[in-house]
Amino acid sequence: MLANTKKLFIEVGSFQQNKFGNSVCGDSVLMHKSIEENRTIAVVSDGLGSGVKANVLSTMTASMALNFRIRREPIVRTAKIIMDTLPIDSVRNISYATFTIIDIESDGNAKFVEYDNPQLLMIRDGSIHELKKEEFRISRDETQKDSNDRMIMLSDIDLQKEDRLICFSDGVTQSGIGNMEMPFGWGSGVNDFIVETLKEDPYISARELSRKIVKQSEFNDIFKPKDDTSCVVLYVREPRKLLICTGPPFKEDNDKYLAEIVKNYKGKKIVCGGTTSKIVSRELNLEIEVDLKDVVSSIPPVSRMKGIDLVTEGIITLGSLSEILERELPYNIDQKGADWDIYRMILDADVIDIVAGTKINIAHQDPTLPVELEIRRNVVKKLAQLLEKQYMKSVNLKFI
Amino acid sequence: MLNVRICVGTYCYITGSSDLIKLKDRLPEEIKDKVSFIGSACLGCDESEENPNPPYAKVGDVLIKQCNEEKLLDEIYSQLGIER
Numbered sequence: 001m002l003a004n005t006k007k008l009f010i011e012v013g014s015f016q017q018n019k020f021g022n023s024v025c026g027d028s029v030l031m032h033k034s035i036e037e038n039r040t041i042a043v044v045s046d047g048l049g050s051g052v053k054a055n056v057l058s059t060m061t062a063s064m065a066l067n068f069r070i071r072r073e074p075i076v077r078t079a080k081i082i083m084d085t086l087p088i089d090s091v092r093n094i095s096y097a098t099f100t101i102i103d104i105e106s107d108g109n110a111k112f113v114e115y116d117n118p119q120l121l122m123i124r125d126g127s128i129h130e131l132k133k134e135e136f137r138i139s140r141d142e143t144q145k146d147s148n149d150r151m152i153m154l155s156d157i158d159l160q161k162e163d164r165l166i167c168f169s170d171g172v173t174q175s176g177i178g179n180m181e182m183p184f185g186w187g188s189g190v191n192d193f194i195v196e197t198l199k200e201d202p203y204i205s206a207r208e209l210s211r212k213i214v215k216q217s218e219f220n221d222i223f224k225p226k227d228d229t230s231c232v233v234l235y236v237r238e239p240r241k242l243l244i245c246t247g248p249p250f251k252e253d254n255d256k257y258l259a260e261i262v263k264n265y266k267g268k269k270i271v272c273g274g275t276t277s278k279i280v281s282r283e284l285n286l287e288i289e290v291d292l293k294d295v296v297s298s299i300p301p302v303s304r305m306k307g308i309d310l311v312t313e314g315i316i317t318l319g320s321l322s323e324i325l326e327r328e329l330p331y332n333i334d335q336k337g338a339d340w341d342i343y344r345m346i347l348d349a350d351v352i353d354i355v356a357g358t359k360i361n362i363a364h365q366d367p368t369l370p371v372e373l374e375i376r377r378n379v380v381k382k383l384a385q386l387l388e389k390q391y392m393k394s395v396n397l398k399f400i
Numbered sequence: 401m402l403n404v405r406i407c408v409g410t411y412c413y414i415t416g417s418s419d420l421i422k423l424k425d426r427l428p429e430e431i432k433d434k435v436s437f438i439g440s441a442c443l444g445c446d447e448s449e450e451n452p453n454p455p456y457a458k459v460g461d462v463l464i465k466q467c468n469e470e471k472l473l474d475e476i477y478s479q480l481g482i483e484r
Contacts, residue, residue, distance in 0.1 A: 274409030274442035281441075290408055290439025292421055300408045301421070303441050311441070315410050363411050363452050371414045 008108045008159065009239035009350050010040045012392055013206030014232040015214040017171070019050045020224040026054025027169045027230040028062035032070060033392040038106035040392075041069050042232050044117060046169040048096040050228055057086055061097040065113075069103050075113050079152050080138050100167045102234060104159065112165075114153040118173045121191065122157065123164040126198050128191055131155040163236045164206070166194060171229030172213060176220030186220050206233035207347060239394075241267025242349035244342075246314055247357030247376045248275045249400045254357075258400060259283030261355055262308070268345055271305070273314030276357065281305060296337040310345065312338035315364070316371070318379050325386045352387055353396045356380040402435045402479060404472070405458040409442040412455035416468065420457060423469060434480055 012033070018025045026049065032041045045062040047054030061082055068078040078101075086097060098116035112120055112131070122129045133155045159165075168190070177185040186193075190213065197204065197212060204212075210231040217229050243265045249258055262269055262280050271277045281288045288311065290303040299320060300313035320339040325346075333344060346352065356376060364373040380397065387393040406412075406420050424437035443456040443463065453465035459475040477484040 274407070277441045278444075288441045290441060292406075292424060292437055292439045295421060300410070300413045300418070301439055303439065313408060313410055313413060313441075316413065361411070363454075369414060373410065373414075 008106075008161065008236055009394075010104060011206045011235045011237060011350055012040060012042060012232070013208070013210045013235070014042075014230065015207075015210040016231075017214050017218050017225050017229040019171075019226065019228050020221075022051055022228070024052050024055045025230070026050040026058060026228040027171070028055070028058035029230050029232055030062040030066045031232070031392060032066055034070070035388065035394060040102075040104045040234065041066060042102045042167070042234060043069075043099060044167050044169060044230060044232055045097050045099040046117060046171075046228070046230070048092065048094070054097075054228070057097040060086060061099050065099050065101050069101060075101075075111070075154065076136060076138065076152075079113065079115065083138060083150060098169075102165055102167065102232075104234070108159040108236070109156065110159050110165070111156045112154070114155075115150070118168055118170055120155075121166040121194065123166065123194065123198065124160070125162075126202065127195060129163075131157060159236050161236055161238065164198075164209070165234040166209070166213070166231070167233075168213060168231040169227075169229060171225060171227040172217045172231060174227060175217035175225065175229065177226065179220065179222075182220065186217060190217075203237075205348065206235040209233045209235070237350075239350040240348060241265075241351045241353065242270065242345055243267060243353045243355065244270045244272060245280070245355045245357075246272040246276055246318060246380065248273075248279055248359045249357040250359050254400050255279045256283055258355065258357065265353070267351075267353075268309045268349065269307075270310045270312070270342060270345065271308055272312050272318055272342075275361070276314065277303060277305065277311050280308070294336060299337045299339050302338045302341065310338075310341055312342065315373050315376060315379060317342070318376075318383065319374055322379060322383050322386060325383070325390065346387065346391070346393070350393060351396070352393050353398070354380060354384060355398050355400060358399050402460060402476065403438055403458075404435050404476065405438050405440045405443065406467075407441075407443040407454070407456045408439045411452065412443075415454040417455040417457070420455060420467060420469065420472065423472065428473075430482060431476060431480060435476055 012031050014029045016025050026047045028045045030043045043062045043065045045058040047057030064082050100117045101113040104110040133153045136152050138150045174185040176182040210233040213231045214229050218225050259280055286305045288303050288305050295301050303311040305311050317338045321342050324343050384395045384397045387395050406417050455467050457464045457467040
């Protein structure tokens with residue numbers, strides 16, 4: 001069940017901040033991870049202007065770019081179709097949204113297409129690695145009013161472990177414009193900032209780094225961003241593994257097997273469920289201590305077991321976790337409770353192995369219970385789906 | 401010290417132990433220093449009986465079924481030998 005880890009693993013993290021006072025972001029960030037192909041695609045698009053109009057332009061651009069790439073349409077054709085499709089702005093008389101496409105194949109070969117976004121950065125060995133770029137001219141239809149040709153930049157490289165790709169909208173490079181310190185905006189200052197940040201924390205996750213960059217741009221504008229700001233980071237790394245065990249095995253003979261999995265797993269471990277933790281405790285001879293100090297009202301308290309990173313109650317906690325996962329980022333992730341503890345561990349993991357026991361606790365099906373308890377198998381399936389589709393984790397699900 | 405174990409497994413939790421564990425913060429003065437509240441991942445309700453009676457709690461070695469605050473305090477007082 002434990003996935004092949006020899007493949008390159010790519011962690012994708014992104015963060016966005018709206019222009020001050022806007023409730024809609026004019027930038028779009030779309031990502032796609034195909035599990036079968038082990039292929040990762042990310043698109044960043046910045047629509048002309050800001051607000052709803054920009055959002056529509058960038059969403060159209062990003063989703064076209066993403067879907068064309070998934071189907072491996074030729075890049076030039078993709079770019080041309082996008083440029084010809086966008087509606088023309090009535091004020092400025094042009095149709096416009098920038099885009100950057102990052103397409104990484106399973107063997108680590110990455111292709112980039114850039115159109116008018118700030119330069120895509122590639123970080124190797126802690127410093128910026130210059131990409132060899134090829135300009136390509138896309139001619140316009142003659143029917144269009146604005147008949148200027150447009151240039152796209154093409155490049156490609158074979159990625160190695162610990163490489164990072166960083167892409168942002170001009171909200172980042174233009175942040176701080178007009179300030180004493182940076183009259184022309186942050187510009188290439190962001191490059192130094194990234195190198196500095198990596199020096200301090202060489203293994204910073206993609207999620208954290210993208211957040212830091214956007215937060216710093218917000219700071220440059222003294223917390224009133226003048227433009228929509230987005231950043232995507234892709235980080236090639238050794239996958240961080242997480243094991244979630246929940247539920248007693250269908251056959252009691254498998255109790256030992258479950259305990260062995262927990263014992264021998266290399267990575268973080270979570271055990272969810274009273275009976276499950278009792279089985280693990282019995283088989284591995286570990287004591288369970290329940291911590292009653294920090295009790296959050298709706299979720300049963302966490303326990304401690306030596307060698308296990310987190311021990312929680314089962315179905316209530318997992319149910320609440322799936323509710324958290326269903327909501328959209330970003331919001332305050334530093335909340336208390338067993339469900340939030342699991343959530344944070346999930347965000348930091350790349351490969352998630354879920355071992356679910358399918359024995360049904362008949363007592364839970366009592367219709368007079370004050371709370372409705374889902375069947376574990378269903379909850380776990382839903383979790384696995386959410387983690388794959390929305391959080392781009394590779395999930396291995398095993399029922400025992 | 402008298403050990404009081406409260407089960408915080410799913411079944412017990414939703415049938416009342418979520419309130420029982422809060423009892424530790426408002427114990428009467430005379431027994432406050434004589435008991436220690438401990439949680440338990442499961443006291444075995446799901447396998448030991450045909451018809452389980454949650455929530456379960458254990459005072460010393462005595463298992464209490466369908467435990468509520470009254471029953472729990474009664475047992476604690478009687479084991480400590482203090483008049484309630």
